[in-house]
Amino acid sequence: MNPSANQPVTNAPAPDSSVKDSVVPVWLIVVLFLLVYWGAVYFDEHGGWFAPQVYAPYRSSEELASFNAAFGPPDIKVLGEQIYGRTCVACHQANGQGTPGTFPPLAGSDWVNEKDPGRMIRIVLQGFSGPGLLVKGQPFSTGSAMVPWNSMSDDEIAAVISFVRGNKEWGNNAPPVTPEQVKSVRGKVASSHPLPFSPDEIMKVSPSDL
Amino acid sequence: MKFGPLVFLAAFFALSLSWSAFVLAPQLQIGSAVQETNAVVKTEMYPQERPGLARQGLQVYRANGCAYCHSQQVQQKDTLVDVVVTEVGTNASRVADALNTAQVGKFNGPGLAAGLPKTILRNIALQAGDSINSILKNAGAKSQLRLVPTGSDIDRGWGTRGTVAQDFVFDSPVMPGSQRVGPDLANVGTRLPDMNWQLQHLYSPASEVPGSPMPSYRFLFERRKISSEFSRDAFADPESKDYEIVPKPEARSLVAYLLSLRAEAPLYEAPMTPPAAPATNAPAAATNAPAK
Numbered sequence: 001m002n003p004s005a006n007q008p009v010t011n012a013p014a015p016d017s018s019v020k021d022s023v024v025p026v027w028l029i030v031v032l033f034l035l036v037y038w039g040a041v042y043f044d045e046h047g048g049w050f051a052p053q054v055y056a057p058y059r060s061s062e063e064l065a066s067f068n069a070a071f072g073p074p075d076i077k078v079l080g081e082q083i084y085g086r087t088c089v090a091c092h093q094a095n096g097q098g099t100p101g102t103f104p105p106l107a108g109s110d111w112v113n114e115k116d117p118g119r120m121i122r123i124v125l126q127g128f129s130g131p132g133l134l135v136k137g138q139p140f141s142t143g144s145a146m147v148p149w150n151s152m153s154d155d156e157i158a159a160v161i162s163f164v165r166g167n168k169e170w171g172n173n174a175p176p177v178t179p180e181q182v183k184s185v186r187g188k189v190a191s192s193h194p195l196p197f198s199p200d201e202i203m204k205v206s207p208s209d210l
Numbered sequence: 211m212k213f214g215p216l217v218f219l220a221a222f223f224a225l226s227l228s229w230s231a232f233v234l235a236p237q238l239q240i241g242s243a244v245q246e247t248n249a250v251v252k253t254e255m256y257p258q259e260r261p262g263l264a265r266q267g268l269q270v271y272r273a274n275g276c277a278y279c280h281s282q283q284v285q286q287k288d289t290l291v292d293v294v295v296t297e298v299g300t301n302a303s304r305v306a307d308a309l310n311t312a313q314v315g316k317f318n319g320p321g322l323a324a325g326l327p328k329t330i331l332r333n334i335a336l337q338a339g340d341s342i343n344s345i346l347k348n349a350g351a352k353s354q355l356r357l358v359p360t361g362s363d364i365d366r367g368w369g370t371r372g373t374v375a376q377d378f379v380f381d382s383p384v385m386p387g388s389q390r391v392g393p394d395l396a397n398v399g400t401r402l403p404d405m406n407w408q409l410q411h412l413y414s415p416a417s418e419v420p421g422s423p424m425p426s427y428r429f430l431f432e433r434r435k436i437s438s439e440f441s442r443d444a445f446a447d448p449e450s451k452d453y454e455i456v457p458k459p460e461a462r463s464l465v466a467y468l469l470s471l472r473a474e475a476p477l478y479e480a481p482m483t484p485p486a487a488p489a490t491n492a493p494a495a496a497t498n499a500p501a502k
Contacts, residue, residue, distance in 0.1 A: 052239045055372060056286070057288050064478075067481045070340065071355075071483070082250065083251060086251070153252060
């Protein structure tokens with residue numbers, strides 16, 4: 001870096017004879033080129049091209065998309081169980097027994113085990129409250145209303161109702177519900193019944209009105 | 211200094227290059243991450259903001275340097291698939307023949323039709339699973355692929371899928387950690403959901419986990435003489451019958467944070483088929499989710 005080094009200076013020490021001009025060897029350039037090439041190929045294969053959703057072990061958006069395509073429709077039993085565990089369990093409890101006097105049981109319930117699910121779908125969609133509810137002969141108070149769950153999709157409501165109705169561990173054995181049934185009931189209640197059902201009102205609905 | 215501007219420019223270039231790569235690029239890439247929908251339960255958003263006490267607990271976690279010994283990153287090596295036959299259609303023996311011809315295994319019609327849904331193959335590559343899926347479909351059966359993330363962390367039970375940036379959306383600062391003197395904590399709220407166990411473990415790790423090198427966090431607790439009955443969440447002092455160990459607010463919030471660590475939702479960037487949860491999981495989730 002010293003600019004004076006290139007200028008002739010008197011009394012300069014003799015050049016070190018062991019230092020010779022030399023060029024960068026060709027093999028080093030080739031090795032560096034190969035390393036850069038290998039790095040680029042590795043990045044192309046593993047980098048995911050900076051896509052924010054691609055994490056190891058996935059290598060590209062396409063590979064990730066192919067795994068997501070393999071998902072298919074979720075297993076309806078697993079889906080129902082998961083939704084129950086997140087949405088229903090707080091009141092109706094993990095064993096489906098509810099809380100005496102406050103939250104009615106689903107296990108062995110006469111409401112759940114009706115052959116046609118018309119009433120049960122309506123209760124889940126629109127909610128349920130009001131005096132005079134009897135489940136398995138036990139009265140339940142009015143203080144704890146069931147909120148409407150119409151924000152859930154048809155598939156999800158069908159899955160969770162089917163899970164409850166078909167849960168043999170709870171002593172239930174009713175046929176499952178299809179998303180089409182939920183869709184049709186949703187269309188009917190949306191126009192005719194915006195509020196939670198009361199026990200009197202729901203008794204006027206035929207269970208087979210789907 | 212003759213080359214002053216040049217040196218300045220070179221230094222500026224070098225520093226701004228590393229700043230762009232390590233600060234700007236990640237910020238552009240994932241800085242705007244928000245909640246996204248659960249890949250299986252589409253109406254559910256993930257992640258949910260941690261409860262207030264758990265957010266305070268994050269600061270206790272940070273202050274006590276928990277991240278120096280515990281990571282919160284489950285490493286995933288691969289994603290394999292299981293093939294599950296859900297329906298065999300009208301002709302079960304035809305389906306069994308198709309599977310035998312494809313050398314998937316030895317099946318017979320009635321055996322295949324009994325006890326559906328049935329997992330006929332485990333831990334194979336996605337492409338192989340896809341081709342068996344289409345063989346089954348052509349034979350008139352219906353089948354599903356279950357996505358199973360694999361890796362040594364998942365084998366240890368530390369999680370069900372790899373950790374992604376989405377798991378930390380609401381955390382500030384994030385505590386992913388890098389050292390693993392202790393086990394990974396990404397899913398400690400699922401693995402060890404008992405609040406009392408967590409409190410006693412913080413007070414005296416070695417008495418809960420024999421041989422644990424974790425230091426005791428006794429300063430997060432208060433030793434009090436038992437008046438008439440135990441205080442809330444207190445436990446007996448192992449050294450004296452007359453005293454109880456009462457968790458301070460820091461211990462309570464730290465445990466609330468630990469119990470809120472549940473990075474297990476299936477996401478688009480971390481696809482996974484949730485294992486069919488046994489019914490016993492539900493009460494644990496229900497009692498531990500809200501922090502006291």
